[in-house]
Amino acid sequence: MDHFELKNGVLHAEDVPLPVIAAQVGTPVYVYSRATLTRHARVFRDALGVLRNARIAFAVKSNPNLSVLKVLAAEGYGADVVSGGEMERALAAGMAPDGIVFSGVGKTAAEMRRGIEAGIGQFNLESEEEGLELAEIAASMGRVASAALRVNPDVDAGTHGKISTGKAENKFGVPFDRAAAIYARLAGTPGLNMRGLTLHIGSQLSKLEPLEAAFTKVGGLMEEIRAGGHTVTHMDLGGGIGVPYKAGEVFPQPEEYAAMVARVTGNWGVTLMFEPGRVITGNTGVLVTQVIRVKEGAGNPWVVVDAAMNDLARPALYDAWHDFVAVEPKGETFEANIVGPICESSDTFAMARTIDTVVRGDLAVFRTAGAYGATMANTYNSRPLVPEVMVDGDKWAVVADRIDPATILAAERVPEWLA
Numbered sequence: 001m002d003h004f005e006l007k008n009g010v011l012h013a014e015d016v017p018l019p020v021i022a023a024q025v026g027t028p029v030y031v032y033s034r035a036t037l038t039r040h041a042r043v044f045r046d047a048l049g050v051l052r053n054a055r056i057a058f059a060v061k062s063n064p065n066l067s068v069l070k071v072l073a074a075e076g077y078g079a080d081v082v083s084g085g086e087m088e089r090a091l092a093a094g095m096a097p098d099g100i101v102f103s104g105v106g107k108t109a110a111e112m113r114r115g116i117e118a119g120i121g122q123f124n125l126e127s128e129e130e131g132l133e134l135a136e137i138a139a140s141m142g143r144v145a146s147a148a149l150r151v152n153p154d155v156d157a158g159t160h161g162k163i164s165t166g167k168a169e170n171k172f173g174v175p176f177d178r179a180a181a182i183y184a185r186l187a188g189t190p191g192l193n194m195r196g197l198t199l200h201i202g203s204q205l206s207k208l209e210p211l212e213a214a215f216t217k218v219g220g221l222m223e224e225i226r227a228g229g230h231t232v233t234h235m236d237l238g239g240g241i242g243v244p245y246k247a248g249e250v251f252p253q254p255e256e257y258a259a260m261v262a263r264v265t266g267n268w269g270v271t272l273m274f275e276p277g278r279v280i281t282g283n284t285g286v287l288v289t290q291v292i293r294v295k296e297g298a299g300n301p302w303v304v305v306d307a308a309m310n311d312l313a314r315p316a317l318y319d320a321w322h323d324f325v326a327v328e329p330k331g332e333t334f335e336a337n338i339v340g341p342i343c344e345s346s347d348t349f350a351m352a353r354t355i356d357t358v359v360r361g362d363l364a365v366f367r368t369a370g371a372y373g374a375t376m377a378n379t380y381n382s383r384p385l386v387p388e389v390m391v392d393g394d395k396w397a398v399v400a401d402r403i404d405p406a407t408i409l410a411a412e413r414v415p416e417w418l419a
């Protein structure tokens with residue numbers, strides 16, 4: 001459920017007509033609904049209420065906007081961060097350091113040091129080498145770093161290959177059959193407090209079965225580690241639940257997910273941790289765009305919009321689908337291809353799609369663009385960096401400025417020997 005609805009024939013974000021925002025901020029622009037964000041945060045949190053001891057660390061990479069993080073911090077969310085930059089954002093949003101989990105396969109020594117200084121709650125280690133390095137850094141600072149070991153359960157998540165992370169051939173975590181030995185070695189290393197295991201098998205998962213298989217497997221590993229005399233108090237089950245991008249698609253509901261987790265982990269006796277991203281933010285945003293022109297084609301007409309793959313990369317990266325609807329639909333449809341202005345054939349949002357009839361100057365939106373949208377934006381083709389707006393009832397504000405090509409040009413230097 002979201003708060004982007006037609007009122008008197010005009011698409012609104014909550015109580016704000018999208019043409020008002022487009023007129024004042026320009027297009028393309030991401031628009032987030034605070035009510036939708038809060039609702040998703042609460043539905044997920046409340047569903048996990050059936051578990052005895054659950055903590056949620058929002059996957060910041062899905063939407064790192066400071067105002068988004070502030071809303072989630074107010075809902076009691078911690079953060080799952082994958083870089084020093086994301087960690088600084090989570091701290092700037094007021095998230096408690098103890099509620100921050102630091103993930104990622106390539107944490108640098110500087111990032112680890114800064115994380116220890118800031119007092120972040122848990123490092124999710126992706127290798128033995130990383131664990132030994134973290135231990136050395138913590139010990140040199142006279143500190144102990146809490147950590148979990150990321151295990152690669154070798155389970156097929158059944159999602160797009162580029163967002164699958166839990167097969168043996170993926171770069172993430174340590175191999176399942178070596179995990180117990182690595183855990184034992186790290187648990188005996190000064191500077192480290194090994195407290196659990198973690199896994200994350202992929203994103204945009206449409207079924208619970210791969211998650212259940214992975215959790216069951218890692219639960220067995222937990223028993224093996226305990227039988228070896230080591231302590232496990234925290235189990236971090238990652239994120240990955242998908243969201244419908246096409247009207248009518250059905251995805252696992254948070255209550256079904258929580259019931260499955262309760263069934264699998266009932267007797268684990270640990271604090272459970274979760275790292276949802278897309279399921280919290282996906283539906284909370286749309287990308288508003290304007291039709292530059294409609295161009296005749298050999299087949300379908302080409303709807304050329306002012307948003308492009310640099311603003312919303314998912315279709316070009318993952319063949320992803322985003323519903324495209326007119327802001328003021330006229331009640332007619334036509335079959336068209338939707339493309340951006342960038343000089344790449346991959347700058348294509350849809351081919352042979354039946355969409356609301358649009359003409360030059362019309363506004364439209366790509367739906368379900370709140371996750372992995374603005375955060376992946378770049379300035380390819382010397383385009384501006386896309387701005388972000390948040391709506392709250394009848395209030396709205398720009399929460400990230402458009403960054404003009406001139407500002408980016410001003411950051412470039414021509415050496416004297418070229419001048």
Ligand SMILES: *Cc1c(COP(=O)(O)O)cnc(C)c1O
Nearest residue numbers: 059200203239240275276277278
């Ligand atoms: C990306 C990521 C997540 C969030 O994934 P979603 O599919 O957005 O829920 C969680 N944990 C880790 C380690 C990740 O890399």
